[in-house]
Amino acid sequence: METPGSQTSLHRANLERVVRAVRMAGSLTQAEIARTTGLSAATVSNIVRELKDSGTVEVTPTSAGGRRARSVSLSGSAGIVIGVDFGHTHLRVAVGNLAHQVLAEESEPLDVDASSAQGFGRAEELVTRLIAATGIGHDKVIGVGLGVPGPIDVVSGTLGSTSILPGWTGINPSEELSGRLGVPVYVDNDANLGALGELVWGSGRGVKDLAYIKVASGVGAGLVIDGQIYRGPGGTAGEIGHITLDESGPVCRCGNRGCLETFTAARYVLPLLQSSHGADLTMERVVQLAREGDPGCRRVVADVGRHIGSGVANLCNLLNPSRVVLGGDLAEAGELVLGPIRDSVSRYAIPSAARQLSVLPGALGGRAEVLGALALVLSEMGDSTLLESALPAGTPAFT
C-alpha cells in the first residue's frame, strides 16, 4: 500500500517522470532528462540505471555538443504501437516501437464511398499484415492511434455529420476498431494528429507550442499548447476555417458568410481557375503549375496564403505559438504560399507575437497523420505497463 508522500510513491513518481519524458522525446541524454523533469543529475543517473536493469530503457553512447553522453530511449522490445489514418482517398497504417522507430508502413487507396464496415475491414487486414511483417507478436501491441477526417463528438465518441467520409456519420470508430483488433484504440481528427506527428517527428521538434494548419477539403488547425494537444471541452478547438474574414462573403457550409474556408478550401478556390485550366483541376495540380511558373495558379496560391495568414495572425494574438506548420498538398508550394502567410502575419498580428513566430512547411507530407497516430498512443498509453517490470510490488524505498 503506497501512501502519498512516502519514499515509495515519491520514487514511483520520479520513475514516471523519466519514462514520460523519454516516451515523448524518443531519446534524450541524461542531462536533457534532468532539464526536462527538474530532477537532479544524480537522481536521473540512479533511475536510468534502474530502468536499464529492468529492461525498460536502452542506453547507448552518443555525443552531445562534442561531449560524450549517454542517450536514453525506451526499449525497442518493450512493445509496439500502431497508427491508422483514414484519409479522404487513402488508408495508411504504420507500426512503430517505443523508441520512436517506424518498423513498417504502407498506404493503399480507399474509396470514399466505401461503407465504414468495409473501411474497418481493410484497416484490420492491413494492420494484421504489417504486424506479421515485423515478426513481433500481437501480444506486444500496446494500442492503436486512429485518425479520422472529421470532428469526433467528445461525449458519444462518434463521427460528426460534417465528416468527409459519407456513410460514417454516427459510427464510433474507436469501438469499431478495438472490437476487431482487441487492443485499446485512441481516436482523433486529422489536424490534431498532423500536429502531433510534426511535433514528435517533423518541423515541430523541439518546440512546446505550435499550430498545425491543414488545408484540404476544409481548413483545420491542430493546436499544441505546452506540449499537449488542446482539444477544448467539446473537442472542436482549432476550427480556424470558420474565422470570419468578410461578413458579406460567400455562404459557408457552417451557415456563416465569408469564413476563412470560403477563401482557401479547394471547392472554393478551384472554380476560380477551372474556366482557364480545365474542369478536372485539383489542388495538387494547381500547386504543381504554380511551381512551374503558371501566373494564374501563382496568384491563387498567393491569395490563399494571404488569407491563411490572416487566420494565423488571429491565432498568434490569442495563443502566441512559437511555430506554425503548414501541412497538406499546399505545403508543397513552399515559399509561394509561406511568403504571403508571413506577410499577412506581420501585417495583422501584434508585433511581439509575430516576432517570435516561425512559419514552416510540414516535414512529413502525407505521413504526418499516421505518424501522429503513433504519437497519440505514445502520449495516451500511460506508464503502468512499462513500470510493472521496473517496479515490482514490494520494491524497497529508493533514494
Ligand SMILES: [Zn+2]
Ligand atoms: Zn464557416
